Amino acid sequence: MDFTSSEASADLAALTRRILADKAGHDPHGTGGFDAPLWTALGQAGVLDAALPSSLGGGGFGLPEQCAVLTEIGRAVAAVPYLPSVTMAASALAEFGTPELVDRWVLPVLRGSRVLAVALSGFTAADGRVSGTQSAVPFGAFAHGFLVATPGQVFLVDAAAGGVSIEPQQTTDHADACLLTLSGVPGVPLGDIGGWLRLRGTAGVCAQQLGVVERALELTAAYAAERKQFDHVIGGFQAVRQRLADAYLDVEAVRLTTQQAVWRLASDLPAAEAVATAKFWAAEAGHRVAHTAVHVHGGVGIDVDHQVHRYFTAAKRLEFQLGTATEQLLALGDALAADA
Numbered sequence: 001m002d003f004t005s006s007e008a009s010a011d012l013a014a015l016t017r018r019i020l021a022d023k024a025g026h027d028p029h030g031t032g033g034f035d036a037p038l039w040t041a042l043g044q045a046g047v048l049d050a051a052l053p054s055s056l057g058g059g060g061f062g063l064p065e066q067c068a069v070l071t072e073i074g075r076a077v078a079a080v081p082y083l084p085s086v087t088m089a090a091s092a093l094a095e096f097g098t099p100e101l102v103d104r105w106v107l108p109v110l111r112g113s114r115v116l117a118v119a120l121s122g123f124t125a126a127d128g129r130v131s132g133t134q135s136a137v138p139f140g141a142f143a144h145g146f147l148v149a150t151p152g153q154v155f156l157v158d159a160a161a162g163g164v165s166i167e168p169q170q171t172t173d174h175a176d177a178c179l180l181t182l183s184g185v186p187g188v189p190l191g192d193i194g195g196w197l198r199l200r201g202t203a204g205v206c207a208q209q210l211g212v213v214e215r216a217l218e219l220t221a222a223y224a225a226e227r228k229q230f231d232h233v234i235g236g237f238q239a240v241r242q243r244l245a246d247a248y249l250d251v252e253a254v255r256l257t258t259q260q261a262v263w264r265l266a267s268d269l270p271a272a273e274a275v276a277t278a279k280f281w282a283a284e285a286g287h288r289v290a291h292t293a294v295h296v297h298g299g300v301g302i303d304v305d306h307q308v309h310r311y312f313t314a315a316k317r318l319e320f321q322l323g324t325a326t327e328q329l330l331a332l333g334d335a336l337a338a339d340a
Contacts, residue, residue, distance in 0.1 A: 043112020
């Protein structure tokens, strides 16, 4: 087991960080939700082609490199759909789709000109036609296509097809989700890959949460080192130091468990328990670090115009995405009971 980052991961993360620092915008609370110019810039720089195998002209990167990008996206709280579009949908189409599907759907995503979203629950299929509803589909309001999971099959659905209803929904920080309703919509079958999508997506959520809480802690530690109370910086008070130390341990727990889950997935090893463990820490520790950031910042921490608020809302959303901490513990309990 080797958690050392590859040279490609380090280079890709560094490139992503530079682009996000130069081009990432932050809309006021409750507006926006998709930074289209940034998405295009990432595509033009070659950051998005991690999903495409080198045999098809792409960068040939895998899940570890994609998660390195997601961590940087989390650090910047950037409004780009890398997780559903690249780590999940484009990767699935490159792995299980036909060359025609790659040309039509994957290549535009990697150029930053299209968005794919993923809906993993609430749908059924009959005779190749998909029906059902899922609320709060991430980036669904801007999606050109959807990967939709039904029992035993995943379908690719064109957002422009008849019978597709997309109703934008506002989440805690941005209007970037949708209520997706399908009524007998024809879909392209990709196979029984719902579990594959969920595991990769969950690992990606953990990687993005790592970036969010890592940067939130950095900002909070810097604030504690300069904010004075009673003529002393608040970072000098024992209670604050202990709170920051606990947050540091939480961030490192998210990092270690995420690296283990990604390594097992990339190595084609059984990874369900490792992914559940990582998501438990991403949810539970993410909750604690987000609240520490707000509490240490005091009044400015609840100001929706302050940068720390973006990290709080991002951490809270990722805490619940693809399973809460309790759901992960229940899954681990079921796995242990089955082994016994």
